[in-house]
Amino acid sequence: MGNFRFPAMLLLSIFVGSFLVASAGDFHQEFDLTWGDQRAQIVNGGKLLTLTLDKASGSGFRSKREYLFGRIDMQIKLVAGNSAGTVTAFYLSSEGPNHDEIDFEFLGNLSGDPYIVHTNVYCQGKGDREQQFYLWFDPTKNFHTYSIVWNQQRIIFLVDNIPIRVFNNEESFGVPFPKNQPMRMYSSLWDADGWATRGGLVKTDWSKAPFKAYYQNFNANACTWSNGKSDCASQMLNSARNNVWQTQALDASGRRRLRWVQRYFMVYNYCADLKRFPQGRPRECRHSRFL
Ligand SMILES: *[C@@H]1O[C@H](CO)[C@@H](O)[C@H](O)[C@H]1NC(C)=O
Helix, strand or coil: HHHHHHHHHHHHHHHHHHHHHHHHHCHHHHHHEEECCEEEEEEEEHHHHEEEEECCECCCCCCCCCCEEEEEEEEEEEECCCCCCCCEEEEEEEECCCCCCEEEECCCCCCCCCCCEEEEEEEEEECCCCCCCCCCCCCCCCCCCEEEEEECCCCEECCCCCCEEECCCHHHHHCCCCCCCCCCEEEEEEEEECCHHHHHHCCCHHHCCCCCEEEEEEEEEEEEEEECEEEEHCCCHHHHHHHHHHHHCCHHHHHHHHHHHHHHHHEEHHHHHCCCCCCCCCCCHCCCCCC
């Protein structure tokens, strides 16, 4: 028995090993620390990244690569304890005045009070598409996976692989959709106590500083953009990688989970904010099956 098992395990580990190298990112290779000096740090041989916020400054990083469509996953452990007033952002964004952006923002809270996950989609410089959610777990105890699936047909926001929001491509109804501007992944931790916690009522308690957020296991299964073209044009690369994300949609179980999140955890939905849009709700709200 032992004689058979060893080579099988060896083969398996070679196979799994080469896969990991191909897809899992070393933070040193994937990111530039862009803000906050020593407050942003890559440690553990590139496996862990930490952001810090103190009274003088926050901190942030961004991907070296630009992407045009893809699936981006990051595991994050949010600021623990009294995180009121702090915001940890994790988003994709293009550059320039009419930029596109796909946002996760985690709004801190007093110890024991729930974080809010704030999401938004900007297209050609215009956002105003906020949806907010509570989480079904304490995001400061462990790492959880936050993902953005961005393909030609839709954008899906996922938390631990559970869809919390879908933004469909409704260009046929005249709603712009981000599809021409490559985006980088950004993340930052900063002070936003003017609005973050209970709309700005609860301020940052600087006696609790420094505040810290942790990142690991970044994965980009994405089309990389460089020198004006996408590497997804290359057939050879395409057949070698996992392209499920390119046509990813919600199946029956995804729809059920999305409805569960919307029913029990949704805090705010711009599509349901009739006071805000007296002239009528935005077009995409009228057409989507899911608000
Ligand atoms: C913070 O906790 C309060 C009280 O439970 C809640 O109303 C609020 O939505 C929570 N989150 C934020 C970010 O304000």
